[in-house]
Amino acid sequence: MEKREVLAFDNITFRRDGREILRGVDWTINEGEKWVLLGLNGSGKSTLLGMVPVFTHPTSGELRVFKKTFGKYPWEKIKSKVGFVSSTMYSFYNTLNYYSLEEIVISGKYSTIGIYQDLETEDYIIARQLIKDFNLEYLKDGTFLNQSQGEQRRTLIARAFMNNPELMILDEPCASLDLKSREYLLKTLNDKYEKTNKPLVYVTHSIEEIFPAISHVAIMESGKIIYKGRKEEIISEDILSEVYNCKIKLNWENNRPWSRIIW
Numbered sequence: 394m395e396k397r398e399v400l401a402f403d404n405i406t407f408r409r410d411g412r413e414i415l416r417g418v419d420w421t422i423n424e425g426e427k428w429v430l431l432g433l434n435g436s437g438k439s440t441l442l443g444m445v446p447v448f449t450h451p452t453s454g455e456l457r458v459f460k461k462t463f464g465k466y467p468w469e470k471i472k473s474k475v476g477f478v479s480s481t482m483y484s485f486y487n488t489l490n491y492y493s494l495e496e497i498v499i500s501g502k503y504s505t506i507g508i509y510q511d512l513e514t515e516d517y518i519i520a521r522q523l524i525k526d527f528n529l530e531y532l533k534d535g536t537f538l539n540q541s542q543g544e545q546r547r548t549l550i551a552r553a554f555m556n557n558p559e560l561m562i563l564d565e566p567c568a569s570l571d572l573k574s575r576e577y578l579l580k581t582l583n584d585k586y587e588k589t590n591k592p593l594v595y596v597t598h599s600i601e602e603i604f605p606a607i608s609h610v611a612i613m614e615s616g617k618i619i620y621k622g623r624k625e626e627i628i629s630e631d632i633l634s635e636v637y638n639c640k641i642k643l644n645w646e647n648n649r650p651w652s653r654i655i656w
């Protein structure tokens with residue numbers, strides 16, 4: 394049976410100030426696939442994924458989401474079906490400062506902030522469940538401004554799930570999370586993605602964040618995807634040692650890889 398395409402980058406390039414930041418990216422994500430995107434600092438991961446919510450436009454190539462081509466379809470309709478959390482959204486996050494946890498999570502229903510018409514009892518039930526799922530209940534009386542960076546990150550991820558998006562993109566969700574919060578978030582995401590056919594794109598620098606429900610891995614280097622495929626094929630000592638240009642040892646435990654550098 395042919396898989397349904399959800400997100401496709403076809404020969405995408407991005408040039409800025411005379412520099413080629415993306416150099417012909419080809420990558421397709423199908424229904425049911427949960428991808429991790431790895432890559433060195435500055436390889437172009439955030440630039441590439443930021444094209445989905447239109448933080449940047451491709452210089453050339455074709456971007457398709459739900460089989461609709463960017464530039465040939467009203468993109469607001471697409472954006473409302475995509476959950477996106479990235480630290481590149483600082484200016485938006487500042488607008489949340491004086492809202493409560495529940496207000497922020499529930500605002501994810503319309504991907505807006507400060508609009509609360511058309512909310513139903515069911516919405517509050519969903520928001521409260523997400524607050525529970527992401528272990529945020531202890532923050533219910535405070536505002537976003539008073540949350541730590543890691544707590545803000547988890548609040549935004551809970552918000553992104555509020556409208557049950559068809560595609561979720563999480564750009565370094567575990568950045569600034571302590572060890573226990575990281576493991577809790579990974580477990581929550583694993584529980585969610587083990588049970589759904591909805592696709593995920595998860596950007597990280599840490600091999601051990603490749604939780605069991607992740608099915609595929611792509612690796613970016615200098616503006617290109619240099620490896621992509623099922624995680625068991627891509628997460629190998631040979632490939633990682635080549636990409637990071639050092640000797641890497643891997644250990645798989647309960648379908649999760651752990652890595653260390655051999656000096």
Ligand SMILES: Nc1ncnc2c1ncn2[C@@H]1O[C@H](COP(=O)(O)OP(=O)(O)OP(=O)(O)O)[C@@H](O)[C@H]1O
Pocket residue numbers: 409410414432433434435436437438439440441
């Ligand atoms: N709008 C822009 N103008 C100029 N340069 C840019 C712009 N956006 C990104 N870059 C440059 O493009 C390159 C890729 O950046 P990007 O943030 O996409 O990398 P990344 O793989 O997400 O990195 P990291 O792992 O550090 O988050 C970097 O060298 C960055 O400085």
